[in-house]
Amino acid sequence: xxGGRAGVSRFARSxxxxxSLWLFAQPALAxxxxxxxxxxxxxxxxxxxxxxxDSENDGQPLAGGRELKTPFGVFVTPNITPDPSSGIGxxxxxxxxxxxxxxxxxxxxxxxxxxxxxxxxxxxxxxxxDLYAYLMSRQPVVQDNPPHRLQWFVSRYLxxxxxxxxxWLNPRLTAEQQADRGYYLRAALGHCQECxxxxxxxxMLDRERDLQGNEMLEAPDLTPxxxxxxxxxxxxxxxxxxxxxxxxxxxxxGGHMADVVEHSxxxxxxQDMAALIASLRAIP
Amino acid sequence: MKKTMxxxxxxxxxxxxxxxxxxxxxxxxxxxxxxxxxxxGHNLAIKQVVSGKFPNHGQISYHVNALGDLFxxxxxxxxxxxxxxxxxxKSEIWDEPEKFSKTVQKSxxxxxxxxxxxxxxxxxxxxxxxxxFGKGSCGLCHKTYKKKPKK
Numbered sequence: 351x352x353g354g355r356a357g358v359s360r361f362a363r364s365x366x367x368x369x370s371l372w373l374f375a376q377p378a379l380a381x382x383x384x385x386x387x388x389x390x391x392x393x394x395x396x397x398x399x400x401x402x403x404d405s406e407n408d409g410q411p412l413a414g415g416r417e418l419k420t421p422f423g424v425f426v427t428p429n430i431t432p433d434p435s436s437g438i439g440x441x442x443x444x445x446x447x448x449x450x451x452x453x454x455x456x457x458x459x460x461x462x463x464x465x466x467x468x469x470x471x472x473x474x475x476x477x478x479x480d481l482y483a484y485l486m487s488r489q490p491v492v493q494d495n496p497p498h499r500l501q502w503f504v505s506r507y508l509x510x511x512x513x514x515x516x517x518w519l520n521p522r523l524t525a526e527q528q529a530d531r532g533y534y535l536r537a538a539l540g541h542c543q544e545c546x547x548x549x550x551x552x553x554m555l556d557r558e559r560d561l562q563g564n565e566m567l568e569a570p571d572l573t574p575x576x577x578x579x580x581x582x583x584x585x586x587x588x589x590x591x592x593x594x595x596x597x598x599x600x601x602x603x604g605g606h607m608a609d610v611v612e613h614s615x616x617x618x619x620x621q622d623m624a625a626l627i628a629s630l631r632a633i634p
Numbered sequence: 635m636k637k638t639m640x641x642x643x644x645x646x647x648x649x650x651x652x653x654x655x656x657x658x659x660x661x662x663x664x665x666x667x668x669x670x671x672x673x674x675g676h677n678l679a680i681k682q683v684v685s686g687k688f689p690n691h692g693q694i695s696y697h698v699n700a701l702g703d704l705f706x707x708x709x710x711x712x713x714x715x716x717x718x719x720x721x722x723x724k725s726e727i728w729d730e731p732e733k734f735s736k737t738v739q740k741s742x743x744x745x746x747x748x749x750x751x752x753x754x755x756x757x758x759x760x761x762x763x764x765x766x767f768g769k770g771s772c773g774l775c776h777k778t779y780k781k782k783p784k785k
Contacts, residue, residue: 355682595773600674608777
């Protein structure tokens, strides 16, 4: 009889213990999932996939190997899967934040701005952290990084000076600018200016002519100065272009913008799309 | 003397040879663009119908068939020598012909998938399939093989 009661209370206690464990574990699990879901959204908004995947040759997701042809030479993107030997699996969160925020490698080398940290440096800490968590949850792929094939005059040693001048010409977004969702989306995450803004001879963005087009990259002027451009489109047409790649006249998007639409803008949420469009419309 | 005559003859003929080749390329490019414009027209016409802005649903099959005919002609639009002149086609088409014909293949597959969906007669299904077709054919090929036209 007593044994029975003790049994019941032992049972009750273990149920209670189990329940409280469950109660404590539940929020932790939920936040971990929230972090990954947020990280995935950042990943899509910032379009990390398209440069770091050699889609044209059926490359593995994020394993790098895509060739970016530029006047400075051919850059071959690195493996950013969590494989510890050939990818970034052994990186700490701090090292990841340093790469995105300062353009510095774990060994202190400067990255080339063909990795658009010049835009990503303006991401919020929280967005960077969630992105790190998401990347670390991806499938590791063993694939070594081939070297870049650069022009003789291009060297990592010159980048320190370049970055200092560039940071002066193109400072990080202020907290206020980061809080403006549409502006944050196009300038920090979506990095539209990296292709749509003209550059000076040293390859630095000409802020004075923000989004006024880069002929060499065939990226059109997105400001109202271009009367044959989006100034002439309705907001619905602009959204249809960013979601389906369809121009109002029935033509289909080509070149690098096709990557942007395929891997990034078509997946943006309604709110983010609306904020982006409003921000483009606000350009004087 | 004979040699000089030959040379003279060559010099006289060469420019015309050159000119006739240019003329041919120009004609091919114009034709190619016209076919693309026709493709665009049928695509846009289907879009109007599926979005409910044009009442005659029967017209869809007419445009789908026309697209099928035009798509069967895709590879013949890019013969050697038609990479110069007023064209927005990228040189990769002729540099890596196997890759290009794979893209043409995929574009045709995307068309077949769309055609099957359109045969259902359901506007919603057709509309969805039309978007996928745009991405999987027009978008896919333009991404690698078409430059932005200069305005």
